[in-house]
Amino acid sequence: MSTPLHTEPDRAARQGEREFLLDVRTQDMEVNMGPQHPATHGVMRILVRADGEVCTGAQPHLGYLHRCAEKIGENVEWLQYLPYTDRYDYLAAMNNNLGYSMAVEKLMGIEIPRRALMIRTICAELNRIGSHLIAFGTYGLDIGAFTPFLYMFREREWMMALFEKICGARLTYSYIRIGGVFNDAPPGWLSEVERFCDVFEEKWQEYVDLLMVNHIFVQRTANIGVIPPAMALDFGLTGPMLRGSGIDFDLRRDMPYELYAEIWKAGAFQIPLGKGERGQLGDCWDRSYVRVMEMIESIKIVRWCLGAIEPGPVIADIPKTLRVPNGEAYVGIENPRGELGHYVVSDGGKVAIRCRVRGPSFTNLAVLEELMPGALIADAIAIIGSTDIVVGETDR
Amino acid sequence: MLASATGVAAGETGGNAVDTFLAGVKPEFVPAWAVPLTAIAIGVGIAIALVSVVAMFSVWLERKVAGHIQCRYGPMRVGWHGWLQPIADGVKLLLKEDLVPLGADRVLYVLAPSIVLASVLAAMAAYPLAPGFYFADVDLGIFFILAMTSTTTIGVVMAGWSSNSKWSLYGSMREAAQVIAYEIPLGISLLVPIMVAGSFDLIEVSRDQAGFFGLNWYIWPWVNPFMLPAFVLFFIAILAETKRAPFDLPEAESELVAGFMTEYSGIRWSFFFMEEYAAMFLYSAVGAFFFFGGFESPLTWGAAKAFGDHSVAYQAAAATTLIVKSFAGVFLMMWLRWTLPRVRIDQVMTLGYKYLTPLSLLCVLGAGLWEVFLAPHLSWRNG
Numbered sequence: 044m045s046t047p048l049h050t051e052p053d054r055a056a057r058q059g060e061r062e063f064l065l066d067v068r069t070q071d072m073e074v075n076m077g078p079q080h081p082a083t084h085g086v087m088r089i090l091v092r093a094d095g096e097v098c099t100g101a102q103p104h105l106g107y108l109h110r111c112a113e114k115i116g117e118n119v120e121w122l123q124y125l126p127y128t129d130r131y132d133y134l135a136a137m138n139n140n141l142g143y144s145m146a147v148e149k150l151m152g153i154e155i156p157r158r159a160l161m162i163r164t165i166c167a168e169l170n171r172i173g174s175h176l177i178a179f180g181t182y183g184l185d186i187g188a189f190t191p192f193l194y195m196f197r198e199r200e201w202m203m204a205l206f207e208k209i210c211g212a213r214l215t216y217s218y219i220r221i222g223g224v225f226n227d228a229p230p231g232w233l234s235e236v237e238r239f240c241d242v243f244e245e246k247w248q249e250y251v252d253l254l255m256v257n258h259i260f261v262q263r264t265a266n267i268g269v270i271p272p273a274m275a276l277d278f279g280l281t282g283p284m285l286r287g288s289g290i291d292f293d294l295r296r297d298m299p300y301e302l303y304a305e306i307w308k309a310g311a312f313q314i315p316l317g318k319g320e321r322g323q324l325g326d327c328w329d330r331s332y333v334r335v336m337e338m339i340e341s342i343k344i345v346r347w348c349l350g351a352i353e354p355g356p357v358i359a360d361i362p363k364t365l366r367v368p369n370g371e372a373y374v375g376i377e378n379p380r381g382e383l384g385h386y387v388v389s390d391g392g393k394v395a396i397r398c399r400v401r402g403p404s405f406t407n408l409a410v411l412e413e414l415m416p417g418a419l420i421a422d423a424i425a426i427i428g429s430t431d432i433v434v435g436e437t438d439r
Numbered sequence: 440m441l442a443s444a445t446g447v448a449a450g451e452t453g454g455n456a457v458d459t460f461l462a463g464v465k466p467e468f469v470p471a472w473a474v475p476l477t478a479i480a481i482g483v484g485i486a487i488a489l490v491s492v493v494a495m496f497s498v499w500l501e502r503k504v505a506g507h508i509q510c511r512y513g514p515m516r517v518g519w520h521g522w523l524q525p526i527a528d529g530v531k532l533l534l535k536e537d538l539v540p541l542g543a544d545r546v547l548y549v550l551a552p553s554i555v556l557a558s559v560l561a562a563m564a565a566y567p568l569a570p571g572f573y574f575a576d577v578d579l580g581i582f583f584i585l586a587m588t589s590t591t592t593i594g595v596v597m598a599g600w601s602s603n604s605k606w607s608l609y610g611s612m613r614e615a616a617q618v619i620a621y622e623i624p625l626g627i628s629l630l631v632p633i634m635v636a637g638s639f640d641l642i643e644v645s646r647d648q649a650g651f652f653g654l655n656w657y658i659w660p661w662v663n664p665f666m667l668p669a670f671v672l673f674f675i676a677i678l679a680e681t682k683r684a685p686f687d688l689p690e691a692e693s694e695l696v697a698g699f700m701t702e703y704s705g706i707r708w709s710f711f712f713m714e715e716y717a718a719m720f721l722y723s724a725v726g727a728f729f730f731f732g733g734f735e736s737p738l739t740w741g742a743a744k745a746f747g748d749h750s751v752a753y754q755a756a757a758a759t760t761l762i763v764k765s766f767a768g769v770f771l772m773m774w775l776r777w778t779l780p781r782v783r784i785d786q787v788m789t790l791g792y793k794y795l796t797p798l799s800l801l802c803v804l805g806a807g808l809w810e811v812f813l814a815p816h817l818s819w820r821n822g
Contacts, residue, residue: 080696081696187691187779188780190505190508190509193509193510194509194510197510257780259779262782263786421688421784
């Protein structure tokens with residue numbers, strides 16, 4: 044177990060909450076949670092040390108899904124790497140495509156047609172909704188509520204059908220390309236997206252009523268896995284994990300890319316923050332709250348794009364085989380899980396000489412070790428679920 | 440309130456309906472002691488068949504209920520709307536390899552599912568199918584059922600301990616803690632209808648609730664206003680007793696993989712399932728007996744008026760009524776399972792010890808005072 048980064052009294056205070064369970068000490072037990080465990084969301088293994096039902100420590104072990112994604116990026120051509128980006132955060136493949144494409148575009152200095160930017164934004168936000176649906180749905184599943192999960196799958200299914208119509212794939216899209224998007228939206232697609240937005244807003248209320256404010260759900264998640272704002276900064280958390288702790292930081296607004304500066308200026312969306320409404324600031328409930336609210340904000344962004352989209356080309360004029368100018372570029376975008384950074388270095392050839400990915404799940408996972416001591420086994424599940432990791436991305 | 444305690448169809452020998460029937464048709468060469476033995480064999484056969492059929496139907500019902508709650512159909516392929524699915528599953532489970540994990544305590548591991556199933560089968564013995572059709576006329580029927588169903592805990596703890604798996608151990612420890620916490624409010628909340636009825640005998644309690652269109656059911660506030668809270672406490676307690684959501688901590692699939700039955704497979708695993716559904720049915724039947732009139736319903740009332748108390752039609756109406764009421768309870772439990780998240784172990788304990796137990800005691804106190812001071816003066820209670 045590593046040394047805690049934040050202050051000792053803090054940790055003692057958190058353990059104090061469970062004092063009533065710690066008065067009878069028995070021999071600690073080491074339990075392997077994973078790699079095949081329903082709550083680890085993939086093949087992650089967490090070595091939990093437990094005193095009865097109380098965790099005294101936890102250590103995540105990664106690498107079961109390691110596929111050398113970064114190394115592959117240094118061995119295939121620029122455009123060929125795009126499908127590999129789909130596969131690290133497979134729940135938000137559009138966002139991954141976007142991040143990588145933007146890094147290469149920055150290096151090449153390509154100007155993207157406005158319609159392509161619009162479609163990219165729509166796709167990225169729709170995928171954010173889909174990803175948050177999975178995050179919140181499986182979180183409900185971790186807490187023991189099976190049905191909301193399937194309700195959310197119902198809407199996600201429509202989202203995937205929309206993507207299938209625009210690019211033919213349901214999970215690994217490779218739709219957002221270097222220079223724009225692969226092809227224009229088919230006729231009627233945009234109006235179907237609008238219909239999706241209408242229906243989704245209605246269904247969203249269902250999730251809130253059924254799960255978000257459910258008494259048992261609140262009891263299970265409020266005051267559990269509290270990340271104080273200072274600790275969130277210490278661990279370099281991003282995305283809903285950071286905003287759940289009340290820190291107002293969103294790359295879409297603070298380091299705007301694509302059209303987000305314009306959308307923010309138009310006042311089309313807000314950044315939801317955890318407020319400690321049902322418990323302490325930065326608990327599991329706050330993180331879920333941020334995700335749930337972000338879905339609605341994404342719908343607003345999609346609506347803004349639908350209102351502003353105009354006909355035009357959807358991809359810049361780029362050659363089949365890219366030769367990227369000498370240099371390096373880092374682009375961080377707001378993935379559903381936090382900052383997804385792509386750092387690419389080119390020596391002017393057909394292949395990158397360095398292709399580095401900064402995955403939000405991987406960084407956010409670090410805090411797990413810190414949150415677990417003092418939590419019950421059931422809380423441990425709630426904490427793992429609230430970090431919303433995608434193992435494909437932590438391991439890459 | 441006390442009616443005579445003899446079973447309707449019970450013969451002079453004091454045996455049950457099967458006994459009486461067999462005694463009548465016994466050939467000369469069969470010794471007299473063979474009659475009760477045969478009756479017992481038949482009774483055991485019926486109990487096993489009943490448990491299996493209830494479990495199979497409940498499994499099908501659960502999958503259908505879950506499916507329809509979750510915007511899907513559930514099983515549809517095997518038979519009409521998948522009604523043969525449990526049979527197909529049963530065949531599959533029977534044909535599966537019987538695995539015992541390395542390092543498991545073999546004797547306990549093999550014994551545990553049998554104990555679990557046997558205890559619920561034993562409880563079934565005190566469960567009357569109809570006013571004149573039961574296996575054993577136990578005066579303390581409800582005590583016997585409660586005692587037998589709590590024996591399943593021993594099997595569950597054995598299963599968890601012998602599996603040589605940490606998840607199983609967690610599951611069984613949770614089960615032990617949970618059952619001990621909820622036996623108390625379960626038993627105490629049942630005292631309220633028992634006080635009103637003045638009897639522990641299920642058939643007796645049911646007969647006491649007979650009346651025009653179910654207006655004498657104990658659940659009604661004019662019988663005793665403490666009955667409704669007692670029922671709510673009883674229902675929460677049986678959810679915990681049968682390990683159903685939101686109290687499904689012993690098997691909590693997202694936390695403990697499958698809890699105490701993680702290592703089980705094939706037919707042994709299905710024993711746990713059969714026990715769970717049979718226990719749900721049985722507890723719902725107990726709820727029906729003590730709160731919702733037991734055999735009594737407009738249907739039974741009509742059958743009794745038209746054909747008389749001793750007719751087959753009346754017995755059939757009573758059996759149907761009870762089965763419908765029991766499955767209504769089972770349905771309610773399924774509905775809750777597919778709606779609610781799971782509570783945490785300390786919350787389960789808090790709810791059990793800090794809220795349900797004192798509340799159930801208060802209910803008993805209130806109901807007792809009502810029975811002593813008010814009930815004798817209520818005209819409809821003494822009609």
